[in-house]
Amino acid sequence: MLSSFTLGQYYNTTSVIHRLDPRFKLLQLIFIIAFIFVCKNFFALFLMCALVLIAMLLSKVPFRMYLRNLKVILPIVVFTAILNMLYVNQGEVVLFSWWIITVTLDGVLKAAFMVIRILLLILISAVLTYTTTPTELTDAIESLLxxxxxxxxxxxxxxxxxxxxxxxxxxxxxxxxxxxxxxxxxxxxxxxxxxxxxxxxxxxxxxxxxxxxxxxxxxxxxxxxxxxRCYSGGKGRTRMKKLVPGAKDYITTTILIVVFAAVIVVGKVF
Amino acid sequence: MSEILKTEDLVFSYNNGSPVKRAAINKVSFTLKKGETLGIIGHTGSGKSTLVQTLNGLIKPESGTVFLDGEDLWKNPKQVYQKRFRVGLVFQYPEYQLFEETVYKDIAFGPKNMGLSEEEIDFRIKKYISLLGLNLNYLEKSPFDLSGGEKRRVALAGILAMEPEVLVLDEPTAGLDPVGRENLFKAIELYKKERSAAVIIVSHSMEDLARLSDKLLVMNLGEAKMFGTVEEVFARYEELSKMGLDVPVVTKILLELKALGLNVNTKAFTPAQAIKNIELLLKEGDINA
Structure with missing residues (x-):
């Protein structure tokens, strides 16, 4: 009855993303989410899309697992899309008008922008939870704090x-x-x-x-x-598995910084 | 005597429809008559616990049928829960299911669900708490204040008060001391005699099963490997030990004696029987080996 319930959704396989230091993964996730919101236009958002897609491919988690995640938030996505379409009324190109409902091209674009943003948020968070065990996450949080x-x-x-x-x-x-x-x-x-x-x-x-x-x-x-077993709190306690950042952690971070810079530039130029 | 419980080719697997599907029980059949005791032996993971849960409809078998008094248990799926009053299942460590403020109310839970009258419930509670050897003043205590053995007896009283025709016990004596074990078995025997109920006991103790059972069912990797009288099953001790199961210690001693070349009757499963056989051997006086 309850056996189908699992906490977290760790997907057991070996990939580059799985082997990243969980602290780096967590921080990288936070920055990616921040930059998804920084995106000012479709060009910048496209860069983030590419980034998320590459992360998903590298994680070696099957795409149907990600789709399952999206299914859950489908109602929220649809709701956001409709609200955005209806409330954004500026713009000259009117696509559709009936009674008090007017849909403009700007509205549709804005809705698409929001929907892509939400999808990216969910997908990149799923990359973290699929590739990191809850224990690793806890360790990362403890270490970061x-x-x-x-x-x-x-x-x-x-x-x-x-x-x-x-x-x-x-x-x-x-x-x-x-x-x-x-x-x-x-x-x-x-x-x-x-x-x-x-x-x-x-x-x-x-x-x-x-x-x-x-x-x-x-x-x-x-x-x-x-x-x-003489547990007496954290003082003087050592760890069996120490988190040690490696080359791949620094490389991924560098790549991210480049992408983030590009997002800012693209947002300013276009 | 008539057959009260019968199973035919029961099959059930966990994780059905996924690649890690695992058959918990596979084609298990046995019959049980009124007033009989069936012992179920098997390793952890052999499917014993799954099997007992199919008997009262907690688990619906994928295929195969459970007949209760000649009627298919799942004939009317909406009525299955009423069958649970007729096949009383006592889980492992039943004391962890106690929840009421008083022992009285906790024992009353089952009978109340049956829809019995207040007087009948009151009568049964007093009857079965006494049958289990607990004083009537226990009824007003909180079940959480009792000792482990007492809790176990209260939990058992809660099932007996439903007066099931078939009493199923999953390792009823796990974690009890020898005195607690004896008391529990005594109560079960008393209940069985009085209601001419059928009893099913799952246990790891060959000694207990040899003493209490009329028939034995040996489970291995989800399959019923043997089904027969205690004598028939323990006579196949070589097969049993291949499955990693044992025969009672006294039987083992007699078997060793026989291996030493003594002409002893190895058909003995309780200390009393074994003593008789050894006395016979001594009388015959051929201890010259």
Whole structure:
């Protein structure tokens, strides 16, 4: 029932993008998103399109996986397109006019521009989530937030990262557990499908209470286990897998800087 | 006695339709009569837990049929959940399904779903909590304040109070101490006798199964490798050990004695039977090997 649910959407394969340092990937993603918004015209946007497409090709993730992502946001895309078409009324070339609805060429172009922007945002974010495991992402966030320790927030950063790691670790466990509890209560004749909203919420109690109880029990056990292994926060803790940036990280960053410069120039010139 | 439960060529696989499809159970058939106990043996991942969940309709088999009292379980898919009151399934570690404020309310959950009257529910709760050897003053306690063994018994009472005709237990004694195990088995035997119910026990302990079961079903890699009386199944100990399964320790001792050249009857699966066979051997007096 819940087994189809997976957190994140890591696609297990080996590609250049998979092997990039997650910190670089995360920062690069942030800058790419920023520059998608910096684009002033179609020429600049075209450059970003090419960039995203190349990233998708390099990731070796099948295109149907990306299409699946786009399917989810299709309603938002359609909605944005329609709103833009209807609200942009300037421009001389009127394509279509009926009652209070006027669609101009400018409106259509503006709508296309917005739609491409949204698609690019989704696709480039998907490149990151398909090629980076949640654990790698957490490590990257912890590492990137390290400078906060100069503000005396070092321990906080470590705690947050540890919390994220633990919750990611327990999602599959608790999903399994939920399945089991649902089956057990169904075996006692629990009816989870029929009835109105109020009775449906009530029917969830036999599942939520044992689940909460077991989550707390597991947390307690985990705390004991961490205690037994002398865990005492982030101070003096070393890592088994250190993140070390390599040539490919610097090369991709250089390429990105060139593309970004081109985007700015193209935006000014045309 | 009449057949209460019968399965025919049950097939079910996980991840159906994807390349990692894996058959959990493949063509499993067995029959069970009223008042009989069936033991199911098999490794982790042999399909035991999937099999027991097909018996009360929690899992719908891809093909094959489960007959409950001669009627196809899935004849009317909308009524399947009512069959769950007739085939009571006790999951592994059932204590983790307790959720009510009091033991009383928790045991009442199943009978209430059946739509029984208040008096009937009250009667059954008191009956089955006593059958499981717990004092009536436990009824007002919170199930979360009980010990592990007590919780297990409360959970079992919750299923027994539905008075199922077939009681299915998935590793009922996992994690219990010997005393807790004995108490649990005693209660199951009592229930079985009183309701002339059929019982299915999934277990890793050959000793327990040898003592309790009339018949055994051996599962390996999703297939029913053997189905027969305890004697028939344990007699094929060589095949069993090839599957990485065991026979009871006492049977093993007798087999070793026989291998040493003693003329001993190896058909013994409980300590009492084994003692008898060894006494016989001693009487015959041919211990000169």
């Amino acid at each position: 390290k400078p906060l320790k100069f503000l005396g927030l070092g321990e906080l950063v470590h705690t947050l990262a540890m919390m994220m790691t633990i919750s990611l670790r327990f999602i599959p466990t608790l999903t399994d557990e939920t399945d089991k509890i649902i089956s057990a209560q169904k075996a006692r004749g629990a009816d989870l499908e029929s009835g109105n909203i109020l009775s449906k919420i009530k029917a969830l109690l036999p599942i939520l209470i044992p689940l909460l109880f077991s989550a707390i029990r597991r947390a307690d056990d985990l705390a004991d286990a961490m205690d037994c």
